[in-house]
Amino acid sequence: xxxxxxxxxxxxxxxxxxxxxxxxxxxxxxxxxxxxxxxxxxxxxxxxxxxxxxxxxxxxxxxxxxxxxxxxxxxxxxxxxxxxxxxxxxxxxxxxxxxxxxxxxxxxxxxxxxxxxxxxxxxxxxxxxxxxxxxxxxxxxxxxxxx
Amino acid sequence: xxxxxxxxxxxxxxxxxxxxxxxxxxxxxxxxxxxxxxxxxxxxxxxxxxxxxxxxxxxxxxxxxxxxxxxxxxxxxxxxxxxxxxxxxxxxxxxxxxxxxxxxxxxxxxxxxxxxxxxxxxxxxxxxxxxxxxxxxxxxxxxxxxxxxxxxxxxxxxxxxxxxxxxxxxxx
Numbered sequence: 001x002x003x004x005x006x007x008x009x010x011x012x013x014x015x016x017x018x019x020x021x022x023x024x025x026x027x028x029x030x031x032x033x034x035x036x037x038x039x040x041x042x043x044x045x046x047x048x049x050x051x052x053x054x055x056x057x058x059x060x061x062x063x064x065x066x067x068x069x070x071x072x073x074x075x076x077x078x079x080x081x082x083x084x085x086x087x088x089x090x091x092x093x094x095x096x097x098x099x100x101x102x103x104x105x106x107x108x109x110x111x112x113x114x115x116x117x118x119x120x121x122x123x124x125x126x127x128x129x130x131x132x133x134x135x136x137x138x139x140x141x142x143x144x145x146x147x
Numbered sequence: 148x149x150x151x152x153x154x155x156x157x158x159x160x161x162x163x164x165x166x167x168x169x170x171x172x173x174x175x176x177x178x179x180x181x182x183x184x185x186x187x188x189x190x191x192x193x194x195x196x197x198x199x200x201x202x203x204x205x206x207x208x209x210x211x212x213x214x215x216x217x218x219x220x221x222x223x224x225x226x227x228x229x230x231x232x233x234x235x236x237x238x239x240x241x242x243x244x245x246x247x248x249x250x251x252x253x254x255x256x257x258x259x260x261x262x263x264x265x266x267x268x269x270x271x272x273x274x275x276x277x278x279x280x281x282x283x284x285x286x287x288x289x290x291x292x293x294x295x296x297x298x299x300x301x302x303x304x305x306x307x308x309x310x311x312x313x314x315x316x317x318x319x
Binding site: 001003013015019021022023037039078099101103105106109127141143146 | 202228256260304
C-alpha cells in the first residue's frame, strides 16, 4: 500500500509528520508546495509543486497532481493542509480511486479552515482535532490533537 | 542547560517578547539564546541569532531547560515532541505582530490541556509562566503521557484499507 502525504511547507508539514509512526511503515512519498531544507528521511521521496495561494496557479497544480498521481499511483492521500491537498483530492477521486484522508489542522479550534471546508466534501475520511468544530463537520470524526 | 527563545519566521517583528525575556534574564537558565527572525534587537546579555537551519533549531530546543516561543504551531509541535512544555506568547494583530489572532486561540486551548503554558502579558507574567512550565515538565504524569488517540484511529483506518486492497487483489 502506498501513501502520498501532501503538505504546505512549514507548520503543516511539521504537523502531518506527527503521524510518521502511522504512515512510515507503508511505502510513502511527500508533495510540498515550497522548497525547504528536507530532513534526511524525506530526501529522495519528495516532489515539489508550484506554490499557489487561492489563485490561477491552482489549475497548474491540477496538472502537476495528475502527473505525480499517474506515476506513483498512491492508494491513500493524507494531509492536514493547506491548499495543495485540494488538487490531489480532486485528481485522486476523479481518475485513480484514491482514498482521501484529511485532518483539519490543530490551529483551527473554533472555526474551520477554507481547505478544511473543501476537503470535508472531497475526503473519504475527515478528522478534526477540537470538539468545538463538530457542528461544522457533522460527518467527520473527532480525534483529539495530534500531540 | 540553556533557555531557548524563538520568534519564528513571521515577517512582523515581535519585540514585546524579547523585551520581556530581557527583563527576567537573571532568573533564566543561562545561556539565553534567542532566534529573533525578523525582529531586530541588540543586546549585551542575550545571544541573538536571526535564523538557523532546522537540525540546529531542533537541537537548541532539545538542549534547553526552558523554551519560550511565539505561538507558532510548527515551533510548538517541535517543542512538545522534544518533551518540553514551552512557554508560549501569542503574537497579536492589535500590536501588528501578526495578520490575525489565531495564535491567541491556539495558545489558550493548548494551555487548557497543559501542553503549553500560555502568557498573553509577558511584561507582567513571563517569569510565573516559566516557573509553571518547569514544574509541569518535571511531573511524572507528564513524562508518561501516552500516544494521542488520533494516531491509533488513523492507524486502524489504514489497516482497514490495506485489508480491503489485499482482498481485492486476492479476488482478482
